[in-house]
Amino acid sequence: MLPRKCALTVVFSSLIAGTLWAAEVPRPEFPEPQFQRSEWVSLNGQWTFAFDDNDDGLEQKWQLGQHPFAQHITVPYCFESKLSGIADTSFHPVFWYERAIQIPASWKSQHVLLHFGAVDYRAWVWLNGQFLGYHEGGGVPFSFDITRQLRGSGNRLVVRGEDPPTDLSIPRGKQYWKPKSASIFYTRTSGIWQPVWLEATGPHHLQYVHVQAGEDGMAEFHGRIDSIPEQPLTLSIDVLDGTAVVGHTETQTTQDRVDAKISV
Numbered sequence: 487m488l489p490r491k492c493a494l495t496v497v498f499s500s501l502i503a504g505t506l507w508a509a510e511v512p513r514p515e516f517p518e519p520q521f522q523r524s525e526w527v528s529l530n531g532q533w534t535f536a537f538d539d540n541d542d543g544l545e546q547k548w549q550l551g552q553h554p555f556a557q558h559i560t561v562p563y564c565f566e567s568k569l570s571g572i573a574d575t576s577f578h579p580v581f582w583y584e585r586a587i588q589i590p591a592s593w594k595s596q597h598v599l600l601h602f603g604a605v606d607y608r609a610w611v612w613l614n615g616q617f618l619g620y621h622e623g624g625g626v627p628f629s630f631d632i633t634r635q636l637r638g639s640g641n642r643l644v645v646r647g648e649d650p651p652t653d654l655s656i657p658r659g660k661q662y663w664k665p666k667s668a669s670i671f672y673t674r675t676s677g678i679w680q681p682v683w684l685e686a687t688g689p690h691h692l693q694y695v696h697v698q699a700g701e702d703g704m705a706e707f708h709g710r711i712d713s714i715p716e717q718p719l720t721l722s723i724d725v726l727d728g729t730a731v732v733g734h735t736e737t738q739t740t741q742d743r744v745d746a747k748i749s750v
Contacts, residue, residue, distance in 0.1 A: 512569070513562055517603050517681040521695060525596075525686035529587065529643075535559035535572070538580040538646075548582055549612040549644045555584050561682055562603065564675045575673050576665065577652070583645040583678060589636060596686040598636060600643075601629045603680025607656055608648040614641055624649070624657070627680070631712070649676040690715050699750075705733070707746045714742045725750055 512530050516522050534555035538548070546552055563570035565581065589598060602609065606624030610617070613635040621628040650656065651674055652663045662671035694710040707723055718738045723746060725733035737746040 512560060513681050517601070517683060521692075523685045523687065525590075525593065527590065527684045529585065529682040529684065530561050533559055533561050533583045533585040535565070535584075536582045537574075537578045538582055539578060541580050543580065543582055543646060549610075549617075549646065550615045551642065555582060559583065561678050562680050564606070564677055564679045566673050566676060578676070579648060579650050581647050581649075581677055583647070585643055587641045587643050587684070588639070589641070589684070590686075593686040597631055597633045597689060597691065599629050599685045599687060599691070600632045601627065601681075601683050601685065602678070603627050603682065605645070605647055605678050605680075606649050606675055610646040612644045624675075645678065647677040649674065651676075690719060703750050705748050705750060707744075707748060709744045711739070711742045711744060715740065719744070721746065723748055 510531070511528055514528060514530070516526065535557040536543075536548070536553070536555040537557075543549075543553065548555075558571060559565060560569060560571045561583070565572040565578070566575045567573065600611075600613070600618070602611075602621070604625055604627060605621065607622065609621045609628075611619060611621075611630065613632050614637055616635045618630040618632065618635065654663060658674075660671050661674045662668065664671075667673050691712050692709050693712050696708045697705055698708075699705045705725070709721070711719070718740050720736055720738050721744050722736050723734065724731050725748060733748045733750040735746055735748045737744060
């Protein structure tokens, strides 16, 4: 059986143009310009939203569609900001987001990844009532492979966020634990505050890439793959100067990581 090929273009001196989106979508640029896939969909824009000040949502199964989210919020802006459309700076430790997502027909045979640039401070995520996972850390991106949870249509994404405004034990920088900004402290940034997007990949995909360039014209490539492949994968690496290929190499791996050297 022939080995599968996993292709990647490494760009040292130029950026590849991203997918174009309608002007009404905020932050339309690809969120990770140094790790861009050709097939992606932004989930920025209008979501439905609800505060849960009594923390009733889990008991009442809001994640299953048992509660209408009466407000609207513009993602990826925190609800405290004017750009979100809410501009509520009072204390709301628990809050919920919801939106429908549509998968392009061309992605039918591919794996689909759901990415969050950042959610401050804790996040629980469901798709079609199925729990995808939990994340803690307000400044760190996270993602899920949602391929198995997707339906042909009518997909519903729900996020429960938690950001305790007076909890001084969690990392908060200069976000103030009192209602009004003062001195060097500013109003909190709660919930989704970085872009949300979908990506299509093959059955295996790169999760992380580190490239180290040397003064001798050699570059080292180190990548992490989502899982150990069932058969050898071939990784193809191109280095571009503008649109011209100035370096190329291929290497195989049977592990969940790949390492290579390339001469420029």
